[in-house]
Amino acid sequence: MTIQVQTGLLWGVEGRLVTVEAERSKGIPFFDLVGLADGAVREAKVRVPRAVEASGYAWPRRRITVNMAPAHIKKEGSGLDLPIAIACMAESLKMVDGRLDGLVALAELGLDGRLRGVQGLLPVVEAAKRSGLRRVLVATENAREAALVEGIEVHAFETLRSLFLWLEGKGESQSFAFLPELSSQTSKDCFSEIRGQELAKRAATIAAAGAHHLLLSGPPGCGKTMVARRLPGIMPPMTPAERLEVLRVASVTGKIAHDVSARPFRSPHHSVTSAGLVGGGRPLRPGEATSAHGGVLFLDEVGEFRRHAIESLRQALEEGRLSLVRAEGVMELPARFILVAATNPCPCGYYGSEQRGCRCSPPTVARYQERMSGPLMDRIDLHVLLDAPSSKQVLGQTETNAEPSAVMAQRVDGARCIALERQGCANGDLGARESLALALGDPGINDFLCQALDRHLLSPRGLCRVLRVSRTIADLEGSQHLHLNHLLEAMNFRPMTPRNVLASAA
Ligand SMILES: [Zn+2]
Structure with a gap:
């Protein structure tokens, strides 16, 4: 009989789902992990049996093979401890029907059976949600982070023992629903x-x-x-x-x-x-x-x-x-x-x-x-x-x-909204062609820029810079058109070339 548990890994800052499956068979007791397991994952062979025994459960005296799929992805990190433990123990536990359905598990195990949080949980929970999974099992310290994803039921545990008891329907989990805020602190620097x-x-x-x-x-x-x-x-x-x-x-x-x-x-x-x-x-x-x-x-x-x-x-x-x-x-x-x-x-x-x-x-x-x-x-x-x-x-004798x-933030927000409405991006993200297009249409501005270029007051690259900045200055003023004073102010911010x-x- 093969038991499957869903978990996840990181690829950059994206989560990828991984299936952990355990197969028990008769024979000399043996525990093997296959499926491109890297350092910390291989160490699960030591941590998982110790954590299970420390939780008051007997580690099966069987031949156990754990496979992790898809096989081509390298398995890194210690968060796979928990799904491996669940997959290996599923047959021994008198689990409530359907407890493992739609569930993803991710946590590291201590030798004493405690659950530890992992880095990069949020992207994995998001990947789980995208795949239609709806419940996550995590360490208590990761609970708030998992609850940042809407539409996911979070079940958090301090120890592997309390998690096993919950799977058997004998204990409760700390459960969380969507909590969009982690903290409401704002910067004190002004x-x-x-x-x-x-x-x-x-x-x-x-x-x-x-x-x-x-x-x-x-x-x-x-x-x-x-x-x-x-x-x-x-x-x-x-x-x-x-x-x-x-x-x-x-x-x-x-x-x-x-x-x-x-x-x-x-x-x-x-x-x-x-x-x-x-x-x-x-x-x-x-x-x-x-x-x-x-x-x-x-x-x-x-x-x-x-x-x-x-x-x-x-x-x-x-x-x-x-x-x-x-x-x-x-x-x-x-x-x-x-x-x-x-x-x-x-x-x-x-x-x-x-x-x-x-x-x-x-x-x-x-x-x-x-x-x-x-x-x-x-x-x-x-x-x-x-x-x-x-x-x-320095002595604070000037008018403050x-x-x-x-x-300042209010003005900034107003200007940014104008730019987003006009072109869908901030002025600083405009390419050279779009920047030059900002100068079109106004003969006065065109003449001014031609003179600046001819007299080598501006390089072509510098021109794009000046135009992007002057557009932002105009947006800060709420001005639909680019005026000469916007350009002049922007020219003040041109680089000091040698x-x-x-x-x-x-
Ligand atoms: Zn000097």
Whole structure:
């Protein structure tokens, strides 16, 4: 007799269902696992019999073969302990009829018979729902996460013993229905805490509204990190689908227990490898770019990052996703975020500062800024030069009527809605052709841009950037048409290329 139990595995941030089947036969007691079991799954051979015996049940003195299908998928992770235990013990238990119908089980077992939560439960529960399964058996610590999926009955247990008793109809489970909220915490960081830096705040508003990538350049301690950290708090509210995507990533990376009501903010150290940034390893773990999906990826001291690591972000910046080629196939990971890069403008940090003079020679400044050119800078629409706060600002002697994040967020949301209604995506996601199309129709604007191009004030690539940003500025104003003042403001955020650094330093 063969008993089948449904469970699931991860493929990137997607769940895949797996069937665990156990067959008992007479013969020398033996326990074998077949079906491409990897390290942690093979260890189930040790954990499962010990956990069953610790629960007060006898491990069958039989020849037991456990097969996991489909056979071509590599079985990774420890969550298969529970379905293996149920499949092996099903014949010994006096199970209530139909208890295993429409059910998916996923949890790790301790040697003492406790059920432990697993990472990446949410995508598996979603896969179960898509396949028409309606009940999940999980460890208590995973119960809230499983209950995020609507239409699924969650049965949670502390121990294998209580789960077996429930299967036999002798005990109760802790059951949960749909609970859409994990926590209602909101970020405590507010833009009103930043004194001055009005240009950076304006750029942050534009970045959030248009999903534009942002470069903050300025001396140490001028508040680059403070601005970046507050950016997720003014981005438009997440749609339910976006929220589920963010939760799915948090589930896979084991961060779902923390605050996930807000958009993510990730700030990897500059020593991060490309695998750390875009994902890799065995079993494959998503990288920082995927963890930042739906939020902000902050690269502080961007010039210090390894070139190879930065270049690995190119696909994420262009397509909002990452494809990793594996022996088993191509894995797609979501990676749509606002990139905020921060840097000193020069080695001493005070190039362009009004508070302190820069000690670097113009060629040194140019060389320093050139280090950041390349694929990353090509995708950054907004470049902002911040200055160190003045002594009055430091001492708090200036007027503070700084706008709180909540007010900025309202404006951002309004602008984003206009863009979505017009073109179905944020302005920052427009390609070159669509960006150029924004300038059509207005002869005044066309003339202005022609002159800027002819005088080499703008490059063709820079033109696309300026148009995307000016469209967002117009949306923030609620203006249907693009006006010259929108373009002029957008021109302020064009990159400081080494050439204009040299020109202005001369
Ligand atoms: Zn300098």
